[in-house]
Amino acid sequence: xxxxxxxxxxxxxxxxxxxxxxxxxxxxxAELEIVEQDMNVEFLRNxxxxxxxxxxxxxxxxxxxPALPPTVPTLESLTEKKLKAxxxxxxxxxxxxxxxxxxxxLDLHRLLLETCVKEGxxxxxxxxxxxQVREGIANxxxxxxxx
Amino acid sequence: MSSSSASYGEAYEAQHVHEVYEQIxxxxxxxxxxxxxxxxxFLKELPDGAIGVDVGCGNGKYLAVNPRxxxxxxxxxxxxxxxxKTHEPHSAVVADNLSLPHPLESFDFAISIAVVHHLxxxxxxxxxxxxxxxxxxxPTNANxxxxxxxxxxxxxxxxxxxxxxxxxxxxxxxxxxxxxxxGDKSSKTKKGKGKxxxxxxxxxxxxxxxxxxxxxxxxxxFLRYYHLYKNGELEHDINEAGGAVIESGYEKDNWWAIAVPxxx
Numbered sequence: 001x002x003x004x005x006x007x008x009x010x011x012x013x014x015x016x017x018x019x020x021x022x023x024x025x026x027x028x029x030a031e032l033e034i035v036e037q038d039m040n041v042e043f044l045r046n047x048x049x050x051x052x053x054x055x056x057x058x059x060x061x062x063x064x065x066p067a068l069p070p071t072v073p074t075l076e077s078l079t080e081k082k083l084k085a086x087x088x089x090x091x092x093x094x095x096x097x098x099x100x101x102x103x104x105x106l107d108l109h110r111l112l113l114e115t116c117v118k119e120g121x122x123x124x125x126x127x128x129x130x131x132q133v134r135e136g137i138a139n140x141x142x143x144x145x146x147x
Numbered sequence: 148m149s150s151s152s153a154s155y156g157e158a159y160e161a162q163h164v165h166e167v168y169e170q171i172x173x174x175x176x177x178x179x180x181x182x183x184x185x186x187x188x189f190l191k192e193l194p195d196g197a198i199g200v201d202v203g204c205g206n207g208k209y210l211a212v213n214p215r216x217x218x219x220x221x222x223x224x225x226x227x228x229x230x231x232k233t234h235e236p237h238s239a240v241v242a243d244n245l246s247l248p249h250p251l252e253s254f255d256f257a258i259s260i261a262v263v264h265h266l267x268x269x270x271x272x273x274x275x276x277x278x279x280x281x282x283x284x285x286p287t288n289a290n291x292x293x294x295x296x297x298x299x300x301x302x303x304x305x306x307x308x309x310x311x312x313x314x315x316x317x318x319x320x321x322x323x324x325x326x327x328x329x330g331d332k333s334s335k336t337k338k339g340k341g342k343x344x345x346x347x348x349x350x351x352x353x354x355x356x357x358x359x360x361x362x363x364x365x366x367x368x369f370l371r372y373y374h375l376y377k378n379g380e381l382e383h384d385i386n387e388a389g390g391a392v393i394e395s396g397y398e399k400d401n402w403w404a405i406a407v408p409x410x411x
Contacts, residue, residue, distance in 0.1 A: 005238040008198065008219050012248040023250055037235050040214075046196020047217060113236060131248075137228055140221070140242035144154070147246055 329365020
């Protein structure tokens with residue numbers, strides 16, 4: 001399960017829905033893995049304004065991953081212009097300017113979309129319930145007495 | 148609703164819905180790959196970057212429709228989620244429609260395709276719709292502007308031209324068989340031949356693979372519980388759940404509706 005997904009998850013118990021300590025869930029005993037994905041700057045650009053930055057930064061810290069930038073990166077900082085040899089130019093004399101993902105974007109992509117919790121648990125900060133993650137799948141089914 | 152009837156409904160669904168899907172998961176999934184047109188349109192018309200949930204996502208066939216939005220799919224069946232989670236850039240978790248693990252009032256859209264009809268009491272079906280609607284962004288004015296939208300699809304009672312032939316006045320709570328060929332060898336050799344037939348039944352809601360004729364001893368029939376919706380019933384449930392229907396209709400043996408949460 002991707003780190004990004006944690007931005008859209010909270011405790012499944014009704015009594016925790018209104019608590020402000022239930023979000024985000026806290027990963028514990030987590031074994032991480034990298035699941036590679038195509039880089040998509042447009043996707044990052046769209047998702048960035050929807051992230052609960054502070055909470056997500058906390059989770060990233062708890063997992064011991066490289067810290068997120070202190071503030072949400074600007075949308076402009078996700079790309080940079082690079083000079084590149086023009087296509088179909090046998091002389092190699094002409095260069096064109098192209099837009100490529102910046103290091104900021106590459107790092108965010110790695111952290112949010114490619115870094116996944118493979119095994120471990122997600123713990124609710126309000127009720128303490130632990131949700132298991134196995135083979136990359138988080139399980140939110142509650143035992144009968146907690147429904 | 149008394150807690151005893153609630154727990155009865157839950158136990159009933161565990162046996163007649165959840166366990167069945169867990170067992171038929173991979174076979175079921177192999178017959179579910181073509182999106183229904185209205186669902187496809189709904190997903191493709193979303194603005195890029197929209198964030199949504201697919202409650203009861205099954206094998207995740209709707210996660211494959213639009214890679215420019217982000218969807219967190221959920222299903223009761225771990226075996227189906229194993230398949231669903233392969234659809235990047237989306238995500239999939241195991242969860243119950245009545246205990247969804249998402250922050251409230253934060254999503255742009257939700258889809259619930261062929262799911263709510265598996266709940267076995269009127270109260271639980273309304274609760275399921277409510278659980279979906281409360282995940283959506285609230286409207287910013289009385290006209291419903293700015294609210295998140297849910298597309299809900301359920302199997303219709305009125306389907307007299309379908310293979311099953313149910314229609315108005317029939318029993319609405321039914322057990323529907325799913326037949327799985329027994330024995331690996333025979334099912335493999337049948338696969339090629341059965342293919343054409345599969346494609347044909349594909350579009351029909353939940354039309355299970357009734358692989359006719361030679362029912363060998365090893366064939367296994369699973370029965371799934373369904374509540375067949377009659378005309379107007381889905382809209383009624385949505386209203387009861389605190390939603391407003393903005394568009395609804397009938398398509399290929401199913402009732403569907405697009406709803407928004409009412410302004411609080």
